[in-house]
Amino acid sequence: MSERRYDVEKVILVGVETQENFKTFDESMTELGNLAETAQGEVIGELIQKRQVIDRRTILGKGKLQELASLIQSKEADTVIFNHELTARQARLIEEEVQVKVIDRVQLILDIFAMRAKSKEGQLQVELAQLNYLLPRLVGQGTALSRLGGGIGTRGPGETKLETDRRHIRHKVTIIKRELKETSEHRERSRQKRKDSSVFQIGLIGYTNAGKSTILNLLTNTKTYAEDQLFATLDPLTKKWQLPDGLETTLTDTVGFIQDLPTQLIEAFQSTLEESRSVDLLLHVVDVTSENRNQQEKTVLELLDTLEMNHIPVLTVYNKADQLLDTSQFVPTIYPNCLISAFEDSGKNILTEAILKRLKEIFVPFEIHLEANEAYLLNQMPKEVLIESYEYLEEENSYQVKGYCQKHSKWLQRAID
Known part of the structure; x- marks a missing residue:
């Protein structure tokens, strides 16, 4: 199924560096730019302000907000994306000042998920997350809801204008939850079957774009969609894999993690995340070329705690070794681990040996x-x-x-x- 194309929007990114976020601010802004491009936007400008704390009314200070309005006019931008979660009131006040569509990081991620979801379950989960995001923001939005007509931050399974009636949305949420519960129960039966048959289950986790799908393809000789982009995989995929000695296992690929993963998504994707929660071994895939590797590792480990998956044995797979100038200089930070390139023939052998060694420990x-x-x-x-x-x-x-x-x-x- 080919991915739908949308008109490219000219986007300006906005971020406020504070005492709370200064350690991860630069990486977070770079990530926001990558997310905007993944959503098929063209980043034409960036506005950054350093403050002790964000302005409670408009995130930016008054002078900086006027500067943003001027930048939008001179660059002829269509959309402003804030690297902070906005309340309905904040979004409305900023829009009144800048006169273009304003969305936040959460809406952007939800939008990408809406583009990526291919299965019925994935689409339902995204829609549930979008409705849960919208519901508390209905009060005070007024005419701002008219901007839900199209473009980045407005895409969804049906791409219809969302109803403003709270009762309608709550009813829709109930229906989606019921459908997801049925799907979850079916998934649970499948998982139980695998448990009963004593098949060893391996799950792939990691920061988005670390190479999880490529590793799944490498081990199982399948052709899963694997591209150098954020959230290339959204719907979980389980494949059989037999080790050289004969041991039969299953490998499950899952959605990538990211800094400040919206709570709406974690809640909506509980049934999908259950697929990883029941595995016997996690392969934590890490991109060794990332400038922010340590922060990405930390994000994944913190999310494992949040998802109550920190009891599962882990093997860290440092991937993309082919892009390192000198592998002998590489220093791992998590153990046990192995260093591979999923694009090199030797990668499969190195990873298989590391998995066998880890299995003997488990x-x-x-x-x-x-x-x-x-x-x-x-x-x-x-x-x-x-x-x-x-x-x-x-x-x-x-x-x-x-x-x-x-x-x-x-x-x-x-x-x-």
């Missing part, structure tokens, strides 16, 4: 004996466990098998019995 060692008439089980076992060695004991007329397996494995239970 699994428990076992040793069992199979009677001679159970030899056929030697073909079945490698799909469910990691076999280190097996030998035929002539005196006992049995096979001795040593290896590693999951704690709830039937093979471990048999070894104990």
Whole structure:
């Protein structure tokens, strides 16, 4: 399905650096520019103000707001995007001053999600997030709602003008939640099936554009959509992957994380995030070329805490090694880890070896004996466990098998019995 094209809007970015955000401000503004371009906007200007705290009425001070109005006029801009979440009143006051469409970072991210969502569930989740964002902003918006007619910050599954009636929106939210609950229950049944079949589940997580989809393609030889852009993957995708020794696993690709991920999105995407919450191992993919690598790592780890996923074992995969001038100079910050390029043949071998090593740390060692008439089980076992060695004991007329397996494995239970 090809992505729809929209008219390019001329965009001006606005940010206020304060005592609270100065450490991450530059990266956040760079990210805002990337987000605007992902939403098919053309960034033609940027206005930054340093203040102790943001102005409660209009984010910017009065003089800076007038400067913004002049910049818009001289550049003939269509849209202003603030790197702060705006209340309905703030957005209205700023719009009255600058006379063009004003949106915030949250609306921008929601807009990109609306563009990216391909599955019915993904579209419902985005619409739910958009409605939850809009609902508290209805009071006092007045004619500003007319700007929901088109362009960046206004796209959605149906691209229809949203009703101003609160009751209508609440009713719509209820219907969407009911549909998502049904989808979530179906997803839960699928997850339970995989659990019951003892298939080891691996989830890919990481900052947006770190290369998760490319790694999924590398390991499973599939052709998932993988582009150098923010939020290239929105709908979760699970693929089967068999390790060289025979162990059968599933790999799940998920939406990328980002600084200040809107709470509306976290809430709306709970059913999708459940897919990652139930995995046995997380591959935390990190872009080694990012100038803000440490901050991105921190963002992902903090979100894992928020999503109550910090108990899941992690292997950090430092990706894009082909873009480093000297890999010997690379210093990792999270352990255990491996350094790869998902575009090089060696990447698959390095990553596979690192995963096998991590599995042996997660699994428990076992040793069992199979009677001679159970030899056929030697073909079945490698799909469910990691076999280190097996030998035929002539005196006992049995096979001795040593290896590693999951704690709830039937093979471990048999070894104990």
